Amino acid sequence: MRKSLNILVLNFALLFCWSCSKPTIPEPGAAVLTSPENKNTCIPMFTDEATGVVNFKWQNSLNTDSYELVVRNTVSRTEQKKAVDLTTITLVLERGYPYTWWVISSSNISAVKTKSEVWSFYIEGIEQQTHIPFPAQLKTPLEGQIVISSSGQINLEWLGSDLDNDIAYYQIYLGTNPNRLQLFQDNLSIPNYSVNLSVDETYYWKIVTVDRNGNKSESVIQTFRISS
Numbered sequence: 293m294r295k296s297l298n299i300l301v302l303n304f305a306l307l308f309c310w311s312c313s314k315p316t317i318p319e320p321g322a323a324v325l326t327s328p329e330n331k332n333t334c335i336p337m338f339t340d341e342a343t344g345v346v347n348f349k350w351q352n353s354l355n356t357d358s359y360e361l362v363v364r365n366t367v368s369r370t371e372q373k374k375a376v377d378l379t380t381i382t383l384v385l386e387r388g389y390p391y392t393w394w395v396i397s398s399s400n401i402s403a404v405k406t407k408s409e410v411w412s413f414y415i416e417g418i419e420q421q422t423h424i425p426f427p428a429q430l431k432t433p434l435e436g437q438i439v440i441s442s443s444g445q446i447n448l449e450w451l452g453s454d455l456d457n458d459i460a461y462y463q464i465y466l467g468t469n470p471n472r473l474q475l476f477q478d479n480l481s482i483p484n485y486s487v488n489l490s491v492d493e494t495y496y497w498k499i500v501t502v503d504r505n506g507n508k509s510e511s512v513i514q515t516f517r518i519s520s
Contacts, residue, residue, distance in 0.1 A: 321354035388417025433516035
């Protein structure tokens with residue numbers, strides 16, 4: 293009888309703990325971008341000499357109630373942000389510039405906001421002769437990554453592209469303050485570079501891409517930390 297009573301009490305305690313545990317709140321998923329296509333020339337729906345109307349599309353993401361579209365002119369660094377409940381929206385943009393764009397997913401029951409991949413596109417200008425390079429995509433280290441290296445030596449890698457296929461060189465900007473990055477390496481002909489940095493330090497970096505006509509583009513700034 294005592295054994296049965298103990299089992300009953302144990303089962304009741306387990307049931308009580310289970311019923312009082314906090315339910316898991318699902319986080320919004322990352323939207324999958326579809327249009328404008330990544331690293332392509334965009335043809336606006338309606339245009340004049342200075343501007344064009346571009347339609348942005350992406351797929352529904354899980355556990356998402358609303359989205360925010362962010363479009364950045366990678367030359368002027370200006371951004372347009374638009375909140376939307378659907379998965380498509382049009383914006384008026386200046387012609388003759390490269391842009392990056394991404395979508396942030398939000399949920400009414402979660403404080404987490406989930407960012408999609410970052411895509412690039414170019415809007416042709418009138419009588420466009422040359423194209424500004426697309427912003428480099430930083431591949432290694434990943435954003436926020438903790439890199440294990442007892443010596444402090446790590447490899448930086450990125451991906452550059454240009455519609456004219458005339459990239460001349462890259463510049464690495466690096467530092468411990470994102471607002472005061474210093475030119476760390478110039479005139480790099482290949483998209484990777486080995487660096488020796490301090491262990492147990494957080495760094496920020498970006499890549500500037502320069503083509504043979506002197507056109508430049510800047511990547512986003514990403515951060516990483518080196519740990520032993």
